[in-house]
Amino acid sequence: MSVLATVALSGCKKFLEHQPDDRSELNTPVKVAELLANAYPHGNYIPFAEAMSDNAGDKGNRSGNAIDITNESPWKYEDQVDAQLADTPPYYWNACYKAISAANYALEAIEKGGNTEAYMASKGEALVARAYSHFMLVTFFSKAYDPATAASDPGIPYVTTPQKTVEGSYRRGTVAEVYAQIEKDLEEGIPLIRNNTYRVPKYHFTTQAAHAFATRFYLFKKDYLKVVDHANAVFPGTTVAASLRPWNTTYNALGYYELQALYTNSSEPANLLIQESATSWGTSYAEYNYSLSSEVQKIFNPANNPIKRALAISSKVFGGTEFFLNIPKFRNHIVKETINASFGEFYNMIPLLTAEEVLFNRAEANVMLGDNAAAVNDMDAYLSKRIVNYSATAMKFTEAKAMAFFPGMDVKDALVGSILNFKRQEYMHEGIRWFDIIRLKIPITHPYISGGEVITLGANDPRRVIQLPQEAIALGLEKNAR
Template sequence: MNIKARIKSVMLLIPMLTLLACEDFLSTEPDSTRASINSPKQVSQLLTSAYPQGGYVVFAEAMSDNVADKGTGEDDKTNRSSFLFEEAETSVDQQDSPDQYWAECYRAISVANQALEIISKMPDASLYSAQRGEALLARAYAHFMLVGFFSKFYDAQTASTDLGIPYVTEPETVVIKKYERKTVAYVYEMIEKDLKEGLPLISDGSYTVPKYHFNRAAANAFASRFYLVKKDYAQVLTYANAVFPGGNIGEYLRPWNTEYANLSPAELYNTYSRASQNANLMLVETASLYGRYVAQYRYGMNYRKWQEISESEQIAGPTASWAYPLYSQGDNNYLIPKLTEYFVRESVNAEIGFPYVMLPVFTVEEVLFNRAEANAFLNNANASLADLNLFASKRLNTYSAANHSITVAKMRTYFGSTDVTSNLVNTIIAFRRVEFVQEGMRWFDIQRFGLTVSHTTREGQVITLPKGDPRRVLQLPQSASLSGLEKNQR
């Protein structure tokens, strides 16, 4: 698999139908052209490439409050510029960069659109309903991620005037094609349309390995995330509960304080991003160096930062402690063994190749938090507390319900507030932070809640980004702005 196999257009990017997924994880797409794709199986193979094979974790994590300037370490341009909230002068070929992620999202969108076009021309399109559902969900997801990074984050009060990103619904068949930036509200309307139309069509039986695609559980998890951003909490509950119709979500949570506690770092790496793990609802293969440098980036997690992140264990009481295993790679380079690199050789006998990371983009833990947050805002405090305690039972060392239960009284003591809803939501935010550390997820909560981020350089410069600061929005790639798309304000 060649991550450099990209066809650049002046605006977005036209994908190559010959981009193959790694045989270790995904089946390959047809080596023929669109004209010879004439069966549901071949369309399914094409759709293996309808997911962004670029990583967002490096820049999302570096922009968050999970990192500090360690003074020394791997000097990566994206890691550095993201921490400093400067425009990363990179290209679409630069692994882990915003530009590559933009390109990969639009490549994935174009593959989804090609699949939809093929299906529309089939004599009996009803035979392709599962493939149509996957294509619509994949298109919605890529646009959702793009608008979350490259536009002002969704706010119902301003979405109708905030600049969105191009929502592309047709295959790119020309090198130069003009697009326009409509509003964030428009993009969300289109995402919702694709989501609602595609989700009922998803069929797990159409996949060899469902977790490498939009299976039913992952599609409902995506819907719960989408409506959480829109603050439509009733819908969040509907879709979160649909992930586990039997209500047995607890047995799918990662067993950090039991099974995982006995694993070595190597074993954790081999476990965390596997399709066999119940907690993983959907995995996406990303071309990334993150697994290699996660602990070594200059702007990363040091021990003091981990103490700040993990402090939320005290919400459960003075004897509570998280079961997450903290390891170091040299002085002040800390990590929790999660995402690791797998290396794909350019050919069987080649000495060179490309690094990849399998990224869990939807997990059971996220669904649990989404449900807990929705219940908190709907004043269902007991239901929210039940989910938080379920989470704590899988995460705290030597967990004891008698000693470690999350209660209204404990939250009041910890936060110094009598507002039950506020305390519940702040607990969820704190628990999400520690659960998804070094996975890039913290940035979405920072944006959703308008949390201020402050970064202090080793030289003493303090960079503060309050809610509304234009630097919280990634700049469009140069190729897009040169073609006429309006750049984001700075």
Template sequence: MKKNIKNIKIAFASLLILSISSCDEFLSEVPDNRTQIDTPEKISELLVNAYPQASYMDFAETMSDNVGDGELGSVSVKNRQSYNWEMHDETNVDSEANYWDGCYRAIAHANQALKSIEQLGNPANLNPQKGEALLARAYAHFMLVTFWSNRYNPATAETDLGVPYVTEPETQLLKNYKRNSVKEVFDFIQKDLEEGLPYVTNNYKEPKFHFNKDAAKAFASRFYLVKGDWDKVLEVSEGLGSKPVGKLKDYLTLSSLAPDIQFIEYAKSSYAANLLVASPNTLIGRSASGSNFYLSDEKQTEIFRVQTNPFNKTWLFDFYSYNSSRTLFTPKFEEYFKYTNLTANIGIPYAGVVLLSNDEFYLNRIEALVMKGRITEANTELEYFLGTRTTNYNATTDKLTEARITTLYPVIANEFTPYYTMTPLQTSYVKAIAEARRRDFVHEGLRWLDVKRFNIVVDHATFGLPTNTLVKDDKRRALQVPLSASNYGIEKNPR
């Protein structure tokens, strides 16, 4: 459903884009006068910063096939560059370089925590902190290799350029880093993941802001899905059970709320569906009103039209526009503004975002069921999932069938081309799951992960210009290494 907003008051404070120190500066500074991290409490405090304080969502979403030309008349440089798969000139908030830097800062905090735990003799009472640090380090490196490397393919992973996998705190000025291969990075991630999983706990004052048990398993399912290890995906997701009532996002309730309330509700840590939430420095909440290349009216129709619903009913997703703009949004990001100077009315914007959820976790499980040939089970679970997103869904009469899936999602030659083979029936179901993921996580950047994983061709049309196409195996699918890193010796991606 599309709705026009003319009178909803969303106050946007003025923003001074603060310069962010580049990754090379951060990795090259000797940490003089550093506080000694020598107690469990200090290690726990350190781990609060072991999650990226930057966001990938804006640039990842803009690179995907979820966006089009809104013809607004003005375009930000970053928005245009992401839409055309060009390297960002800027290094400020929501830029590629800013996220690179944020990930390595998070990794540095995780590494210091692990080093401090080691220096304290690896006592058992610090296992929860150790588990969190290992998961946080694995997550940040996974996101880095996802954006700055070729997609995972075991046939080429040994020679594909990965990212530097950093496992030690910084003690050396101007240290040179070399890129590990994609295989090495994935091996390191798996090692950290599998070592950390048994240690992870739910014993936090605010467990949704940490790698709690379910969040860790959800991340593991994302990792193993990319690797094609279906058995591992099913193993870590077993606790979800069949038709996980109460564990998925309640769109029936969300869609009944006013949009200004939906902004707040979507990323609440109190919701069972949200497993890991964060509040990075980001302007993602303003993208609908300030980005020309965003969810255009045509794209919204393509993704959410009634014809894409297997029960021939309306989806339970609401969309809005500002003053009849041709770019649309669904309320997901509540902005919080921290003033650094009240007199000058300047400060830093943050937004609540969901990094991992049961919704993605469940779809990962369904995809693994399909790839294991357990189509009947997958059909049952997918029917339940889609029903929770459908207006007036009736479990008795609204049924999903193989015939319906193959009709809605026919096999098209050379469309979905993962590194592994799929039967025609598996292809149709995987396409259906990918589209479900696409709808659920619109604006959140996850579609880009599927664009890379399945090597999907993307066409970006700009009014008055030739269509720009991201072909299969296009080198632009791997972001170019930021200048702040390449200037200090980190090898660039080929172009």
């Protein structure tokens, strides 16, 4: 099938611009390590993931605000088809398979090099990076993992060899098969990673970032004990609170552009893995018609969380008017072709994995394991970095507060609901909310502010699964149901 092969071969384009198109040139550990800079998807999933979620409302400005298909189509749950258009699912599909291609070429070179100790750190990075891209693909383009149906639900092609011809044989397999391969790559890769091999560790899978990814994977897989085990590896000793963004102190004192510069910076300890992406998200997310609206902004009201206290992030909603509401988390970087060029391409740094997500994942997993006390401790650590003038007594998170906020729920559901409540606020503009929506089958409504049609997405709506790119369907892959 040519679509995957073409994508795979183009994945190493930047590398090949500086090397002959001869794979025997990948003959040293240094060259393999350099290739792995391309083993991460350089596409941005946030624009469509955020628009599909309940973090996006209709601002109602049909004429003055940006109506862009990269924003409007996912908000309406319409299939997008242009694989050349950045910030769309087809573009992200291609970006992931390009990353997978780079990982596979590196693994082939390591095999040819004899799997010596000098290659082992790169082998670990390649395996975990390959697992990550496949996980993101199966998460967006297949049904969320369900033990009862995973063995029959269509997955995505798990590519483990370099694609050297334009023709090939590919199959979607099942979600269960994809998850088994992801787990295999993770278990083999994590022990091999060596952090001291990286010049800028935050741009690579360090051991901490790899364990963070594992917490996300195992939360989807519902293997809660492994979520906790991997989260504990991210937070050694008593460093949990110190690993989180200091929203109620340092962040609270920052101005718009200062916060924008810091949030995705590699110097921020909470950023465990960041990656550049070809995207204009840093400008567009504040201007999109379907994004943070005044109605959605109500989630930040103190009355709308179990502690009844405003999180510091709520004071960092800027914009002045309905049409430009945003929290300054991202900024565009312009890369020019030449020094004298008058224009260039937009790039953003995207936090792929953060310490806060690990904490939320561990807290939820502990609730599911019946260790409510551990979950409460994690949420207290979180709130200690989120509420201005935090008091460990007056503002303590408790089971009783969770159940009072979710009347009629048992303690387990109330605790999980509370965790998700804070997590939704935390990840405004970052697309993470969509993962919880599909994982837990949370219903969504997208009402138009001007009245009339209300777009609904039920628990089992097939539009929760993004359609495969047209090129992939045309060349033989089974399309998703509609």
